[in-house]
Amino acid sequence: SAVISQKPSRDICQRGTSLTIQCQVDSQVTMMFWYRQQPGQSLTLIATANQGSEATYESGFVIDKFPISRPNLTFSTLTVSNMSPEDSSIYLCSVERETILHEQYFGPGTRLTVT
Amino acid sequence: TQLLEQSPQFLSIQEGENLTVYCNSSSVFSSLQWYRQEPGEGPVLLVTVVTGGEVKKLKRLTFQFGDARKDSSLHITAAQTGDTGLYLCAGAREGYSTLTFGKGTMLLVSP
Numbered sequence: 444s445a446v447i448s449q450k451p452s453r454d455i456c457q458r459g460t461s462l463t464i465q466c467q468v469d470s471q472v473t474m475m476f477w478y479r480q481q482p483g484q485s486l487t488l489i490a491t492a493n494q495g496s497e498a499t500y501e502s503g504f505v506i507d508k509f510p511i512s513r514p515n516l517t518f519s520t521l522t523v524s525n526m527s528p529e530d531s532s533i534y535l536c537s538v539e540r541e542t543i544l545h546e547q548y549f550g551p552g553t554r555l556t557v558t
Numbered sequence: 559t560q561l562l563e564q565s566p567q568f569l570s571i572q573e574g575e576n577l578t579v580y581c582n583s584s585s586v587f588s589s590l591q592w593y594r595q596e597p598g599e600g601p602v603l604l605v606t607v608v609t610g611g612e613v614k615k616l617k618r619l620t621f622q623f624g625d626a627r628k629d630s631s632l633h634i635t636a637a638q639t640g641d642t643g644l645y646l647c648a649g650a651r652e653g654y655s656t657l658t659f660g661k662g663t664m665l666l667v668s669p
Binding site: 447466475483501537544546551 | 591599600601633644659
């Protein structure tokens with residue numbers, strides 16, 4: 444498994460501002476992912492954070508709105524830019540230790556409320 | 559259309575009852591995982607199945623992978639209040655580096 448921490452755990456932000464969420468892993472991992480989740484619902488993949496290159500975004504998500512950094516194999520950030528109330532959600536990072544079984548390990552999540 | 563259909567969406571039962579959650583697809587998966595998520599936490603991996611027909615047991619939880627690797631089920635025997643949570647199935651397809659998640663099953667076990 445892997446120990447993953449996220450900061451902040453929750454935040455309340457005003458519309459039009461930006462928030463950067465940090466994800467730290469206790470060991471080097473190849474794959475890191477960012478998801479969005481409404482409480483009680485399933486996960487929606489935002490992007491794959493690639494180390495040393497631009498993130499790979501899923502349909503419906505763009506770099507200008509959700510810029511991602513991955514400076515090394517243990518750390519990544521997701522920024523939610525120019526926020527609106529529709530961005531209120533739980534944001535989760537996850538990692539994959541090996542790429543055969545694709546087992547993912549998740550951080551505790553960041554609960555974002557935009558007012 | 560949802561690639562992985564998970565059912566039921568909600569399940570409210572009494573302690574001691576049995577239940578089964580289903581995950582179905584028309585696609586073949588090289589591996590399939592089940593996760594459980596409790597409020598305020600991230601999903602936690604319960605099991606991975608990779609072989610068609612495979613059955614894995616984790617205490618009172620039994621996981622099955624369909625022969626054709628297109629479907630899976632999770633059976634809980636004698637549910638306990640600690641089993642309450644959101645159960646998610648997720649599949650990995652050949653040639654894809656990301657997981658496909660089902661919509662989840664919210665399970666509430668009452669004393």
